[in-house]
Each structure stands twice: as C-alpha cells, then as structure tokens.
Amino acid sequence: MLRNAIELPKQFNFKAAVTDHGWYLLPPFQANDDRSVLKRVEALSTGKIVLLHITQNQNTLMIETVGKQTLTREESEEVVRKVNWMLRLDEDFRAFYQMCSADQNMQEIVAENKGRLLRSPSIFEDIVKTIFTTNTTWSRTIAMTTNFVSHLGERYSNESELFTFPAPEAVLKKDKTFLNKSIKLGYRSDYIYDLALNICNGVYDLEELTNPEMPTEDVVHKLKEIRGVGPYALSIILMLLGRYDFLPVDSEFKKHVKNKYFAGELPPKSQLQQLYKEWGEFKFLAYWFDK
Numbered sequence: 521m522l523r524n525a526i527e528l529p530k531q532f533n534f535k536a537a538v539t540d541h542g543w544y545l546l547p548p549f550q551a552n553d554d555r556s557v558l559k560r561v562e563a564l565s566t567g568k569i570v571l572l573h574i575t576q577n578q579n580t581l582m583i584e585t586v587g588k589q590t591l592t593r594e595e596s597e598e599v600v601r602k603v604n605w606m607l608r609l610d611e612d613f614r615a616f617y618q619m620c621s622a623d624q625n626m627q628e629i630v631a632e633n634k635g636r637l638l639r640s641p642s643i644f645e646d647i648v649k650t651i652f653t654t655n656t657t658w659s660r661t662i663a664m665t666t667n668f669v670s671h672l673g674e675r676y677s678n679e680s681e682l683f684t685f686p687a688p689e690a691v692l693k694k695d696k697t698f699l700n701k702s703i704k705l706g707y708r709s710d711y712i713y714d715l716a717l718n719i720c721n722g723v724y725d726l727e728e729l730t731n732p733e734m735p736t737e738d739v740v741h742k743l744k745e746i747r748g749v750g751p752y753a754l755s756i757i758l759m760l761l762g763r764y765d766f767l768p769v770d771s772e773f774k775k776h777v778k779n780k781y782f783a784g785e786l787p788p789k790s791q792l793q794q795l796y797k798e799w800g801e802f803k804f805l806a807y808w809f810d811k
Contacts, residue, residue: 522585524600529609531617533633534576537607540808541637545662546649547669548685549638561676562602562641563684564595569676574603581607587677602641611636611762616802629809637808639760643726644719645685646760651708651715651748653756667703668712688716711748718746729761736763755804764804767796776811 538544538558544551550559558574571586583603585591591599604610613635620626629635640646652664672690673683691699691713699709718724724746729739736758743749743757755768767773769792777795778786799806 521587522589522591522596524583524585524596524603526581526583526600526604526609528576528579528581531613531630531633532576532609532636534581534607536632536634537636538638540634541639542658543638543640543649546665548673548683558638561673561682561684562599563674563687564598566592566595568595569674569684570599571676571682572599572603574607581609606639606641608636608639608762616805619799619802619806626806626809634809635805637759640685642685643729643757643761644688644715647715647726647746647749647753647757648712650753650756650760651711652705654708654748654750654753664703664705664708668705671703688719691716692720708748711746714747732762736765739763740766759804759808765801767793767803767807769793773807776807780810 535555538551539555543549544555544558548561551557552559556575560572560574561569562572563569568589568591570589570591573584573586575582575584581603583599585599616635617630620629640649648668649661649665652661652668656664669683669685670681672686672694674686674690676682676684694702696709696713699705699712703709705712715724719726724742728734729742739758739761740754743754749757750770752768752770752772755766755770758764758766769789774786774792777792778784781795796803796806796810
C-alpha cells in the first residue's frame with residue numbers, strides 16, 4: 521500500500537466536501553458508512569488502474585493506493601493532482617466565507633467550513649453524469665451510472681467488481697443501440713455517443729474549459745455546443761468547473777425560490793434573476809446552500 525499526503529487548507533471539512541454534492545453516491549466513487557473514507561477506482565494516463573482510499577488525518581489529506589502495485593513518481597503525482605482537483609483544494613473560498621459571515625442565514629457555512637463540492641477527475645465524467653441527472657429521478661441516475669461504469673469501464677482486478685469510469689474511446693466501441701437498450705440511457709444515448717465521438721475526433725477540447733483565464737461567457741458558449749446541455753446542466757457543469765456566477769433558472773430553481781421567498785407564487789423571470797445577485801461570483805453556491 522502506497523501513501524501520499526497533501527497539506528489541507530486551513531478551512532476544510534472532508535465530510536462536507538465529499539457529501540454536500542451527491543457524486544459520492546455514483547460509481548466509481550464509493551464512501552464507507554460514516555463517510556470518513558472516499559474510495560475510487562481510477563485509470564492513470566499510463567494505463568495502470570489503481571484503487572484509492574482518501575481520508576483526512578487532522579490537517580493532512582491521506583491518499584492510499586490499495587494493493588501491491590508500485591507507482592512511478594509521475595503516476596504518484598498524477599494521483600495527487602486528480603485528488604486535489606476532485607476536492608478543490610486549490611480553490612480560494614475566503615471571499616465566499618466573508619460574505620457568508622455577513623449573512624445570518626449563511627453563517628453555518630463558515631462555522632462548518634463548507635463550500636467545496638465533490639467533482640470528478642475528468643470533465644468528460646462530470647458532463648456525462650450531469651446528463652444522467654436530467655429529466656429523471658436520482659435512483660435512475662444511480663442506475664444509469666452504475667450500468668455505464670460496469671458495462672464500459674475497466675475492471676480493477678480479475679476478482680473485483682469495481683470498475684473505472686469509461687473513457688470516450690470505450691463508449692465508441694459500442695453503438696447507440698447498446699447504450700440505449702443495454703445500459704438503458706434512453707434518449708441520452710445519442711448525447712453520450714456524440715460527446716465521446718466529438719472528443720475523440722478533436723472537435724471538443726474539454727481540458728481547455730479548466731483554464732481559469734477563459735471568461736465564463738466563452739465557457740458557456742462552448743458548453744452550449746454539447747448536445748444535452750441545457751440551462752440546468754449548464755449551471756451544474758459550470759459549478760463543477762469552479763464557476764459559481766451562473767444560476768439555473770430551471771424548474772428546480774423556480775420551485776425552491778417561489779416556496780421560500782414568494783409564498784408559492786412564481787414571480788416574473790426578471791425578479792427571479794435578481795435573487796442572489798448580491799453574491800456576485802458566488803451566486804450558485806449561495807443558491808446551493810440556501811436549500
């Protein structure tokens with residue numbers, strides 16, 4: 521068993537970072553019963569498949585690579601980079617915490633060091649999972665993700681029932697009918713297949729979306745080119761990219777705000793768009809934790 525350690529930011533809550541977003545319930549993520557360990561099977565760029573156990577030990581994040589595998593220095597650094605991205609360890613939440621401190625209803629966020637929302641190590645995985653959440657129930661999202669991973673992912677070991685998240689190339693080894701009938705993605709089959717195809721053909725460069733220098737407007741434009749990414753999916757993917765300045769004025773948003781702020785009556789769209797405006801670049805987080 522190999523171990524890597526990452527020094528944690530001063531304000532960090534491991535359990536909240538893992539569980540405040542439901543991704544931890546979707547394979548290849550797993551968590552133990554008390555949510556103190558986040559597990560994941562991950563394929564490295566060298567082709568090696570590893571099982572990671574991630575825990576917090578005081579001010580340090582511990583990453584254990586389970587088993588007898590040895591990792592090169594480059595592979596070990598890749599593991600650390602991916603975990604760092606998943607738990608947003610490089611994001612600066614100080615300005616958000618200052619705003620929360622000034623809002624009586626949001627002071628709990630600061631007291632509990634919340635704000636970080638779990639994401640996947642790849643943009644492809646996050647987009648696919650987000651599409652799996654549209655127009656469906658959470659139980660169906662879990663079922664679709666489980667089928668997708670177990671049918672198309674790489675097995676961790678011969679004795680294991682754990683799999684990696686499929687690469688775009690793995691999707692293209694099947695056809696849309698397989699995605700629809702065997703994995704039961706329904707209409708999403710076209711979206712997922714086309715996404716994988718456009719990545720492999722070089723039409724989409726998802727990694728460029730992680731560039732913090734790219735204006736949000738440009739990121740929005742590129743995401744809107746992806747079939748299956750509507751207003752709701754767009755706001756979730758932007759959040760997963762660390763961009764919180766975009767609100768989803770969708771059915772869930774309308775349901776929440778009309779019940780909480782407008783006595784069950786839906787106000788004009790212009791009024792809806794003013795909600796959370798004072799939160800600026802953190803509008804999405806303010807909405808997320810206001811639920």
